[in-house]
Amino acid sequence: MxxxxxxxxxxxxxxxxxxxxxxxxxxxxxxxxxxxxxxxxxxxxxxxxxxxxxxxxxxxxxxxxxxxxxxxxxxxxxxxxxxxxxxxxxxxxxxxxxxxxxxxxxxxxxxxxxxxxxxxxxxxxxxxxxxxxxxxxxxxxxxxxxxxxxxxxxxxxxxxxxxxxxxxxxxxxxxxxxxxxxxxxxxxxxxxxxxxxxxxxxxxxxxxxxxxxxxxxxxxxxxxxxxxxxxxxxxxxxxxxxxxxxxxxxxxxxxxxxxxxNYFAVHVDDVFAADDRWDSVLNCTPGDVDCANGAGTPNPIRMTGQDAAYAADWQSARGLTLDMVYNGAGSLDQREDNNGADGLADVLLAQRDRFRWVNHTYTHAYLGCEQDVSAVPWKCATTPAGATKWVSRTAIGDEIALNRVWGHSAGLPLHDDELVTGEHSGTKLLPQQPQDNPNLGPALADNGVKWLASDNSRDPEQRLVGPAATVARYPINVFYNAGRAVEQTDEYNWIYTRRSQGGSGICEDHADTTTCLPAPLDTATGYAAHIVPQEVRTTLGHVLSNDPKPHFIHQSNLAEERIAYPVLNGVLDGYGALFADNTPVENPRMKDIGVELQRRAAWKDAVRAGRVTAYRIGDTATVEAPNGLATPATLPAGTRQGAAAFGTPYAGRVSGWTAAAGTPIALTLPTSAAAATAGTGDRSGVAATAPGTLPAPRTHVPDGVRERSSTAPRG
CATH class of the missing domain: 3.40.50.880 (Class I glutamine amidotransferase (GATase) domain)
Known part of the structure; x- marks a missing residue:
């Protein structure tokens, strides 16, 4: 054919x-x-x-x-x-x-x-x-x-x-x-x-x-x-x-x-809701599934109107738009408990156009299997015959649709095809739930969802769930259940120290994915001295790796002591000290990241399969590829596509994706660029002799440090 x-x-x-x-x-x-x-x-x-x-x-x-x-x-x-x-x-x-x-x-x-x-x-x-x-x-x-x-x-x-x-x-x-x-x-x-x-x-x-x-x-x-x-x-x-x-x-x-x-997008989960707080005595989170038999008294963390105003002003000063991943029922609960008052919602909704908004389901319900929380860790509930009990298609659809309706009623500038489920639930989660909820895909189709968030620490590759493509997100290791530095540090010590040091031993049990601290951090200084630099280094590494995947934190991290800002500022300050103005950090929204990931995957598959041929003759380059395949290119500034400029400027060049519908695409390089890159071969055909040099000595280089993520990454 x-x-x-x-x-x-x-x-x-x-x-x-x-x-x-x-x-x-x-x-x-x-x-x-x-x-x-x-x-x-x-x-x-x-x-x-x-x-x-x-x-x-x-x-x-x-x-x-x-x-x-x-x-x-x-x-x-x-x-x-x-x-x-x-x-x-x-x-x-x-x-x-x-x-x-x-x-x-x-x-x-x-x-x-x-x-x-x-x-x-x-x-x-x-x-x-x-x-x-x-x-x-x-x-x-x-x-x-x-x-x-x-x-x-x-x-x-x-x-x-x-x-x-x-x-x-x-x-x-x-x-x-x-x-x-x-x-x-x-x-x-x-x-x-x-x-x-x-x-x-x-x-x-x-x-x-x-x-x-x-x-x-x-x-x-x-x-x-x-x-x-x-x-x-x-x-x-x-x-x-x-x-x-x-x-x-x-x-x-x-x-x-x-x-x-270089990309940096930040999702703020659980907006309008409240997040349960870590208990440093019980070493668990009352109100959540890690406290056995409902131990402890919940003491939730929720942003205030002042926190919302600070976030709006912060992002304007930093030139970065936050993605507010919201649960509408959280505001309804707040108003019911406070005689109709919700200062957070009042400020956020008054400044709704300063943020981006993503549906996070109405109540943040768990949408995978039905959870049996009688023990820690929880397990999937089963029927008498041993079959897994799944949250129904109707229940999932209601969570999506009710939150969308609430958002539109509040005037939020939504993209209805984006969704972040609570805790990334519904998708597979090891060890309890090794497969997606079979009702999730149909519910996504019912509600027109095309882009579904996943947790990069457990589901990194883009894949389809029903009609929706996943967009993996990096968890920043600032925990959802911490509004103050001392809480964050105490929980960090619990996760990353050995049992002999008073910790949980999680780092010992999972040495393939976590690294134990040599000693517990000082709860008064450990956050600023150790955790913030660690998270800045890890996050900035993603930014510098041509990786568009978003990062996520939680609304609790913008409340009380606002402990997320030192990490976010550290990333942006570090970036600004390294790059020229012609190389700004890119800040795409979720669906645009999904499209970028899809294009990359299709392009790499075509290249690896040998279905792409590209060459240059003088200042003319030719790319032959399957019809409709989006092709990425980086070219000198001033390159034109017909009468129009090609691509968009970045790092002193222009770059972008281009595709054709059966007709050639002509991209004309500026003359100066053509001369500079044309080559200097002499075409003499005279055989050359290899220079008498010795190879550089082999030097040991430590392998890349494996990233760590919270054992409680809740989305």
Missing amino acids: KRNIRTAVVTAGALIAALGLPTGAAQADTPAQRTDLRVLVVTDGGPTTAAIAAELDSAGTPYTEVDLTRAGRPQIDTAFLADTVDGRPRARYQAVVLPNDNPFPAGSAEMAALTAYERTYGIPQVDAYTYSRPQVGLQYFASGGYAGSLDGVRAGVTPAGLGGPFGYLDGAVPFEDNAPAIGESYAYLAQPAPGADFTTYVDAPIPGTPRRGSLVGEYRHDGRRELVVTFVYNRYQQQFRLLARGIVEWMTGGVHLGAAR
Whole structure:
């Protein structure tokens, strides 16, 4: 069967002048080269090439990986790298990433082939991690340079870097120091070698000297360009996350498939309702299912009108819109108990248009199986025959519809196709409920729900529940049952300390997902000194990872001592100190995040299945993909789609999704961008010899720290 293919075209002129070809008739007989929009990643199993591959994968940039440690891998030779298509010379990769400047044995034919390829076709090479010496354009690190830890060091982007591939940063590149007893960031620092054509993009102070040494720089030699990186990293470390975009921009010249942005959306659950409070004596939450047999007296936490006004003013000052995930019955209960008064609702509804609103069901009822709370932990109730008792389709539908009606009656600007169920209930929850409530999907269909929130800590991948696609949310580890710092810290100690230290031992029982504290935190200082920095670091890591998934807190965290704000401010302040104004944090609503996740999944499936072909001839790039598939691209500012500008500005480029309905899409690059990225190959066909260099020494890098989430993540 003939496959339905559409073609997207990014136009521009020939590369002949940039390639140094002769003029006149000879030039007319020489077709401009075709360069496929795909990256070659050669790995030795180390963390640095894995980090770059993860960055490409996250953005949706096609790449081919060759693992040097695997038997039967393809040999990198001329045929692997280049050929001729339709009479035109083709470079099959727009960039090459190596684990270091030469990962092959001395005299390797593969390195010789790569060298010749890069020179002939003007293909840049990234040395993911190597050490400083003249072979990479730097002085020996032993001659006035440095080799050792950079933990806690404040590196910086040079003027050349800010004017080049790292112009989206504000200048500072702080290196993490999360575990003082563990070396996390080994590096070599040195200045350019005498006579070398080397431009430093990122540097750091050389200890004991007034000089600075290169960490990332461009070395031009023998008709080739290398990006020389002299520090080790993994995909989770902040210093890599800050520089990853620039590494990709450098290797692709800012013209590549895929797109990446920094996202931060915050959902505030249980708005209008009240949340039960942690009891530091009983070590449970009276009124909730973790207190056996109804022990304790509930002492709920609920925002006031002053808290609502503070939230509105805070988000305006910070340029971030909060998503208020509301339960309408909470206001009804408040008015019934207070002679019709509800100061919180009065303020929020008067300022309703300053927030976004999401349906959280009317009463926050549990919508999965019927819960048997006679013991802790609770279990699903069963029939005499042993079948699970499920909350009915009608009951689920009523919770959705009543809250929607209440919201519209209150004038909330709702999107009726979004839903967050109470505690993400209805969807599977291990160990008690290993499957979705079979009545949930039909109830969602009855109410037109297309986007359903899930908890990323237990259900991270987007999937369908009936007609609705899930949107996983990150739980910020500020607990729903805490309105004061001392309560948060006490519960944190209970969860994350050993039984021998007075804790629950949960961290011991679940060592695969949690890490025990070495000692209980001081309840007077532990929140500000430990919990806030931990949550800021984790949350900012998500923001810097091209991850659009929203985070969620609870209305209780905006009440009383308003303990969520130190975390939110820490994320935004940290971000603002790192990024230039041209790279703002994106703040999408839930349904837009769902669409983004769907597009990414469809695009990655098509790329992995080999159903996408993309290449560039001069300033013309062509993308062939299944008809209707949304295609992500990042291109230079000034690129046009017909008479209109392509994409939207971000980080000094323009990026966006584009799709065609059977007709070509023409995207025209600005002339200056075409010249800058056209390549510098000499086309001489002269064989090159591999440089006599040694690979960088292997250095241990700690694995990424596993994230922790509350054992009581209630939504």
